[in-house]
Amino acid sequence: MSPKNHVYQSIARATHEHGVDTMFGLMGDANLFIVDSFVRECHGRFVPAAHEGSSVLMALAYACVSGRVGVATVTHGPALTNCMTALIEAVRGHVPLVILAGDTPTDTPRHLQSIDQREVVKATGAGFEQIRTPQTACKDVARAFYRARVERRPVVLNMPADFMWQEVKHENQVLDVFTAPGGVAEGDILDNAVGMIASARRPLILAGGGAVAARAQLIRLADRLEAPLATTLKAKGLFNDHPYNIDIFGTLSTPAAYDLIAQSDCIICFGTALNDFTTDRGKLMSGKRIVQIDVDPTAIGGGLHPDAALVADAGLTAETIVFWLDKAEIPASGFTRELDTAALTAHPAGTGKAADGFVNYVDALERLEQALPKDRVLVTDGGRFMTEVWCRLSTPDPQSFVSSVNFGAIGLGLQEAVGAGLAVPDRPVILFSGDGGFMMGGINEFNTAVRLGLDLIVIIANDSAYGAEHIQFLDRKMDPSLTQFHWPSFADIAESLGGEGFEVRSQELLEEALEALKNRKGPFLIELRLDPVDVPRMRI
Structure with missing residues (x-):
């Protein structure tokens, strides 16, 4: 007879039995003991993120690059609502994920962080599985993994906090499913x-x-x-x-x-x-x-x-x-x-011209294509600058390319770069992001990359504006100043967060940055300063 253990241990063990050795997340009241058991008893790796949505995005990229089911865990209420954009990104990208989400105690309906979590998840298009009773926890975990694989989307497993310390008998409940359905065309x-x-x-x-x-x-x-x-x-x-x-x-x-x-x-x-x-x-x-x-x-x-x-x-x-x-x-x-x-396959060349204090974006991309490591994993954020990256930067194969374009959002790239880097720790990850996207979602997780010691190269296309909106004002001969920002130096921010940073305002400075790149010891950021009125238009 299997020895008794607590529900939190059973959930951690069941997750590990599905071949999971890496879990992304942010701990809270309803999931901290699961994380502890996963690390200490199952010898898994827990990657703490700075924001709950980041943990889902990290798991997303990890799944894309590794070919495995990605796993993230968050606690209840605002932690789950913080994941909505990331969940939609994964749903529309058909990425199999399991999100272990805590829920407020069932006997405390007026809990401060209580919310109808099923309805939140349904709004994103993700699947929802409920841990029905403490005794069914292993079966419910297995069902969540089964659905994630077969439905090719994230499935949120809802875990009431008051179940965690109840004693149950653990049962191995891994479902061996056929995950590559197909057939021969006929007729x-x-x-x-x-x-x-x-x-x-x-x-x-x-x-x-x-x-x-x-x-x-x-x-x-x-x-x-x-x-x-x-x-x-x-x-x-x-x-x-x-x-x-x-x-x-x-x-x-x-x-x-x-x-x-x-x-x-x-x-x-x-x-x-x-x-x-x-x-x-x-x-x-x-x-x-x-x-x-x-x-x-x-x-x-x-x-x-x-x-x-x-x-x-x-x-x-x-x-x-x-x-x-x-x-x-x-x-x-x-x-x-x-x-x-x-x-x-030849895209139009750059002009070789740029105003003082700026670099020509197309010329810079062509040089980066030559100089960046060839065995790279390429990750791109959303935004005005990415279409030229997609066209001009090569990738070894589709599994080495992650683009956060499924929901038309910006600010998701750095988080996905962290997940990609952990999936293939022996290869460099190259992230391209705009200045607005990096400010929105990159700064808080750049330090995560530093803590993890990832071989991450971040290229920031900085035109000091929300570029897609900036060009619309210009096209209509209107004042674009509302779209412009006086950001701090991203190179200095990288240094302050424990990485390396280079601000590039000329072709000569780009060459200096690329030379320094050869001796990088961790996350390395190159900030390309761009003229907002002289950037190629989006091609989509």
Whole structure:
């Protein structure tokens, strides 16, 4: 018979039994004993954040880079409401997380921090699981992990504080589930799809985040069709080094790639929901046959209605299409024979000009692309400056790229960079953030990165303004001064928080910073001072 233990110990042990060795969070009344047991009895690692929402974002990036379920823990009431933006970011990014959230005691309905936590969670789109009784705690933990994997979203496990010191018998309740559902496409719709592809003269293959695991099969299909390959932003880097990779598809394409996409007559889309940025609000799909393949039925038909839709596994479907093309002896399209891929992936160069006291942003990015470590994990915040980063900074593969763009928020990047750094501690993490985003959510967790000794390089694009709003005032010939800020020196802030910082106001100073970067000993911040009226416009 299993010995008795307390509920808090059982929750910690059950979490550990699901293969969890790292937990992010912030302790409070309802979860502190769980954290203590996870560290002292289960020998897990607890990463304390400065803000509850940060812990969820750290777990999010940890999950994206490691491929595991991310875990965070917070206490009740305001701690949970502090997580709402982060939860929505994870929901819309389809990231499996388990959030161990304390709740106020069930016998204290007028508790100061009491709130209907189920309704808070429901508003974000995350899943909600309740620890029903002390005796069901292990089963409820298992259910939360099961749902996070299968539903591909965060699930909040609600834990009443008054359960924690009750004695229960621990039971191992790990559910062994099939977490990669899929199927082989078949039937008339498959026949129609193969017919559209076989008759295309200028086919193009587009892969999204849902097709990352199918890289080899998609390349085989592309080679069989002689079709170029492209990705959405979420799958950035998937087809690196393939001779007919035209990189990002949509509003982030190079001018030449955008024209090529417009000339194609059939787009075969794997694992992408085809949002407005990918399709340029439908312009790039006009007049073409669209074949959409996704294992998630809710991804199909949301942005536009395809000519053929297959709810099926991306890799198996690509293999099936190749089989029938070979069976019918369909010749290759020859589309790639006329391509100059070097021109298709070349973004417009910088001007080489900048006002005194500022650097040219595009020129700086091109130099950073050359100088920053190649084995990097690239993390980007939201905001005006990120589109050029997405286009000009490479990443080894999609799993080495985390972009906080799912909810259109800023101020989430530094927290995600911390989670990414802990997922792959032997690799450098590069974070790009704007000045507004860093002030909003970066400063409080930069010190967390220092405490953890992460190999983190932060690039701040500082135009002393909320740039997206600034440019709107300028476009309408209005005074933009309400969008402008006199920030303190971010380089000095980095130093005061225990890191290293360089303020860059010229190309020469950029070179000095890059030279110093070679001998970094921990988090290192480069502040690019930019002219707010001379920054490339957002491409989305």
